[in-house]
Amino acid sequence: MESKLRTGQGNxxxxxxxxxxxxxxxxxxxxxxxxxxxxxxxxSETLSAELPATVRRVVCRTEELDSWDSGFLAFLAGLVxxxxxxxxxxxxxxxxxxxxxxxxxxxxxxxxxxxxxxxxKASLLSRVGMATIDFWRGxxxxxxxxxxxxxxxxxxxxxxxxxxxxxxxxxVEEVGPxxxxxxxxISFLVxxxxxxxxxxxxxxxxxxxxxxxxxxxxxxxxxxxLMTGIIIAGRTGAAFASQLGTMQVNEExxxxxxxxxxxxxxxxxxxxLALMLMVPLLTLYASFVGMLAGMLVSYxxxxxxxxxxxxxxxxxxxLKHFVVGLIKxxxxxxxxxxxxxxxxxxxxxxxEAVGDAATSAVVTGILLITIMASLLTILFYRLGI
Numbered sequence: 286m287e288s289k290l291r292t293g294q295g296n297x298x299x300x301x302x303x304x305x306x307x308x309x310x311x312x313x314x315x316x317x318x319x320x321x322x323x324x325x326x327x328x329s330e331t332l333s334a335e336l337p338a339t340v341r342r343v344v345c346r347t348e349e350l351d352s353w354d355s356g357f358l359a360f361l362a363g364l365v366x367x368x369x370x371x372x373x374x375x376x377x378x379x380x381x382x383x384x385x386x387x388x389x390x391x392x393x394x395x396x397x398x399x400x401x402x403x404x405x406k407a408s409l410l411s412r413v414g415m416a417t418i419d420f421w422r423g424x425x426x427x428x429x430x431x432x433x434x435x436x437x438x439x440x441x442x443x444x445x446x447x448x449x450x451x452x453x454x455x456x457v458e459e460v461g462p463x464x465x466x467x468x469x470x471i472s473f474l475v476x477x478x479x480x481x482x483x484x485x486x487x488x489x490x491x492x493x494x495x496x497x498x499x500x501x502x503x504x505x506x507x508x509x510x511l512m513t514g515i516i517i518a519g520r521t522g523a524a525f526a527s528q529l530g531t532m533q534v535n536e537e538x539x540x541x542x543x544x545x546x547x548x549x550x551x552x553x554x555x556x557x558l559a560l561m562l563m564v565p566l567l568t569l570y571a572s573f574v575g576m577l578a579g580m581l582v583s584y585x586x587x588x589x590x591x592x593x594x595x596x597x598x599x600x601x602x603x604l605k606h607f608v609v610g611l612i613k614x615x616x617x618x619x620x621x622x623x624x625x626x627x628x629x630x631x632x633x634x635x636x637e638a639v640g641d642a643a644t645s646a647v648v649t650g651i652l653l654i655t656i657m658a659s660l661l662t663i664l665f666y667r668l669g670i
Contacts, residue, residue: 302332311342317349320357329363336373343368344376347384358384362391423631430627434557437549446550456559460521461567467516468571472504475512476575479503480582493587497597500579501572505606507613509572510564511658514617517564518650522625525556526646529629530639538630548630557622564618565611572610605670613661617654624650 305313320326336343345361347353361377361384368375377385407415440446483499529552532538541548576598583589628646632638 304335310339311344312336312340313344313346315346315349316357317351319351320353320360322354322356324356326356326360329360329367332360332364333367340373342374342376344379346379347381348379350381353381353384358387358391361388365392426631427627430630431623433549434553434623437547437554440550441554446554447546448551448555452551453555453558456555457563459524460517460559461563464517464520464563464567465570467520468513468567469574471512471516472509472571472574473578475508476500476504476578477582479508479575480579484582484587488587493583494589494593494597496579496583496587496589497576497594498601501576501598501601502606504572504575504579505602505610507610507658507662509575510568510610510613510617511654513564513567513571513614514621514654515651517560517567517618518621518624518654519647521560522621522646522650523643525622525625526629526632526642527639529553529626530632530642533629533632534634534636534639553622553626553630556626557619560618560622561615562618564621565614568610568614569607609661609665609670613658616657616661620653620657621650624653 301316301318303315303317305315314332343364361380365375365377365388367373377388380388437446479500480496483496484493487493487495487499529538532552538548538552541551580591580594580598583594584591625646628642628649632642
C-alpha cells in the first residue's frame with residue numbers, strides 16, 4: 286500500500302492529509318488537524334492535479350480531524366466538483382454529519398447562468414417622456430405634502446402644533462450663522478462680476494457712476510435672494526433630505542406615527558420655519574456684501590470715490606427694493622425647505638435611496654426657486670413695485 290503525506294508549515298498551519306491506495310483504482314484520503322480559515326489551507330485544485338489517472342474512487346476519512354469550518358467545506362466541494370467532471374466517485378460517508386449535510390446543500394443547486402442582456406441606451410425623447418411621466422406621478426404626492434404642511438401651519442397658529450423649541454433654534458443656527466462663510470464668498474464674487482459687467486457697457490457712454498445703481502438694485506431685488514436660495518438648496522436642502530431619509534431607513538418616523546406624534550409638526554415644521562426666518566436675513570447680508578464688492582471694483586479700477594459710490598447707492602435704493610428682496614427670500618426659503626423635507630419623507634429604506642433623496646432635493650429646490658423667481662418678477666412688474 287502506497288501512501289503520501291501532505292502537511293502545513295508554520296505555527297498556524299497544523300492541518301494535514303494523507304493519501305493511501307485503497308483497493309483497485311481507489312484512493313483513501315485521511316484528514317487530520319485543524320482545517321479552518323485561519324490556516325493556510327491548500328486548494329482542491331492542488332490535490333486534484335496530483336490524483337493518478339487510474340483513480341476512479343476517493344474515500345474521505347476524518348477520524349483524526351480536530352476542527353473544521355467553511356474552509357474545509359470549500360476544499361471538499363472543489364474535490365467533489367472535480368470528481369463529477371472526471372468520472373471519479375467521492376465517498377463522503379466518512380465525513381462528519383454536519384459536513385455531509387452542508388456539502389449536500391452546497392452542491393444540490395447548480396449554479397445558474399443568467400443571460401446578461403445589453404442595456405439599450407434610451408433616446409433623448411424617451412428620457413424626456415419618462416421624466417414627464419415620473420413628474421406627473423409624483424405631482425399628487427407633492428400636493429398632498431403641501432396640504433399637510435398647510436394644516437400644520439394652521440395648528441401652529443392655533444397653538445396646537447407639537448415640536449420642541451430647542452429643535453427650531455438648532456435649525457436656525459445650522460441654516461443661518463453656519464452658512465455665512467459660503468454666502469459671503471459667493472455674494473462677493475457675484476457683486477464683483479456685476480460691477481465688471483455693468484462697467485464694460487457704461488464706460489462706452491461715460492456713465493461709470495451708475496455701476497452703483499446696477500449692483501445695488503440687482504443685488505437687493507434679484508441676485509442676492511436668488512444666489513442665497515441656490516446656496517441654501519445645495520447646502521441645507523440636501524441636508525434636510527438626508528436627515529429625514531436616514532430617519533426613514535431607521536424607522537424613526539414610523540415610531541413617531543405609532544406614538545401618535547405628527548412627523549410634519551415635529552420634524553418638518555421647525556425646518557421650514559428656520560429657513561423662512563433665516564433666508565431673508567441671509568439675503569440682506571448677501572446684498573450688502575455684493576454692494577461692497579461693487580464699491581471695491583469701482584474705487585480701485587474705475588476711479589470712483591467711495592463717497593460718490595455711497596451717495597449714488599443711497600439715491601438708487603428705495604424701500605420697495607428691500608421689500609421685494611425680503612419677500613423673495615421668504616419664498617425661496619420655504620421652497621428649499623419644502624423640497625428637502627418632501628424628498629426626505631419620500632425616501633426609501635436603503636442607503637442608496639438616501640443619496641437619491643438628497644440629489645432630488647437639490648434639483649427640486651433649484652427648480653422651484655427658478656419657477657417662483659419668474660412668477661414673482663412678473664407679479665411685481667405688473668404691480669409696479
